[in-house]
Amino acid sequence: MQKLKIAIISAHSCPVGDLGTKDTGGMSVYIRELARELGKAGHAIDIYTRIHDPNDPRMEDLADNVRLIHLKAGREARIQKMDVYFSLPEFTFNLENFWKYNDLKYDIVFTHYWMSALVGKYLWETQRIPYIAMYHTLGAVKNAIGIGEGESELRIASELETVHDCRRIIVATEQEKDDLIRYYDAAPDKIGVVPCGVNMELFSPSDKAATRRQLGLNDEKVLLFVGRIDPLKGIDNLIQSLPLLKEKYKLVVVGGDENSRQEMEGLKSLASGLGILDKVDFCGSVKQEKLPLFYSAADVCVVPSYYESFGLVPLESLACGTPVVATAVGDLSNIIEPGINGCIVADNSPQKLADAITMVLGNNNTESKLTIRASVNRWAWSHIAEKIAAEMKAVLEKQPAAVA
Ligand code: UDP
DSSP states (O other), X not given: OXXXXXXXXXXXXXXXXXXXXXXXXXXXXXXXXXXXXHHHTTOEEEEEEEOOSTTSOSEEEEETTEEEEEEXXXXXXXXXXXXXXXXXXXXXXXXXXXXXXXXXXXXEEEEEHHHHHHHXXXXXXXXXXXXXXXXXXXXXXXXXXXXXXXXXXXXXXXXXXXXXXXXXXXXXXXXXXXXXXXXXXXXXXXXXXXXXXXXXTTSOOOOHHHHHHXXXXXXXXXXXXXXXXXXXXXXXXXXXXXXXXXXXXXXXXXXXXXXXXHHHHHXXXXXXXXXXXXXXXXXXXXOGGGXXXXXXXXSEEEEOOSXXXXXXXXXXXHHTXXXXXXXXXXXXXXXXXXXXXXXXXXXXXXXHHHHHHHHHHHOTTOOOHHHHHHTTGGGBHHHHHHHHHHHHHHHHHHSOOSOO
């Protein structure tokens, strides 16, 4: 089997950054899990991101055949996304120098998010290294949904440019493929649909009573939200659904940091206005290694999002054997099998969420943890990495590789 040299570009978000914080979520998980599996299969992966902390090691080994390289671009601190955009020329300059001085050559570049696609475009134009782009979210789609801050014309124009320029686009769902065709006029045969995955070793079921004791939870029903604290996640609707529940419950909200303090305060005052602040625990962001504890302690994990490009949290919950109530966003209609591992709601209105939560909590037929876990076996990262490697090889077959 042909082994590839792959450069993964994630300029704006570090794959080992704190998850659940403002700009660091599913995309970071995707990059490091995919890289680990590709490395395990014998491919050589270098992941490039910008230095966001002066203590960042310039280069570190993340796994077998996987290195993470931090390049200087702008202030060595967390900076606003648009400041990352303005530091892209410096990022690209340092990337090229790093390649030159270390005599590095790659078969293919895999870019993540719109800003990194611009780096891919530059590398294609100057060095003829083919690039595959993955956008994770699309500006035009976010604007069409109209929740949260609007996305800039610059973002949409950059997406448009790279959608037409890149060698191939990877999306995680058929919906995102349709969106690319509808909003960006992308050529359908240029788009490969490969779902995201879940780490089945990390996410596995543990005893509910024991995990609850560890987290200091009592015997009320435990509802769980995990994710970045972002208006698109619909957490406000979930909080509004709580007074409609008949059972005694506790909602545990995992995610959020200093940069999402404003959103957190808004959610707390919403809960306080409803007289249920004592029933909601805001835990802030939690290291991913600790998340299986939360999923195992929960009776149901709720994903009330308006938009997800895929939705890793529901997969993780199911891998831990905990059912999910979710809107039909991302790939959730394919993942959730009603009556087996959870319930899909038609929309995230408080009443619909409350009805679905009540149904899942009271569903005596909900299968055992192991059956719920088995429902997501096919999303194990090893399967996903094979598909991505096949996509890369297909691109290279269409054109000779740049490596000497
Ligand atoms: N996550 C985490 N700690 C937190 C919150 C989230 O490790 O406090 C991880 C979670 O395990 C998941 C990812 O962040 O893998 C969120 O991915 P998802 O696709 O659900 O949402 P996105 O961030 O892409 O919108």
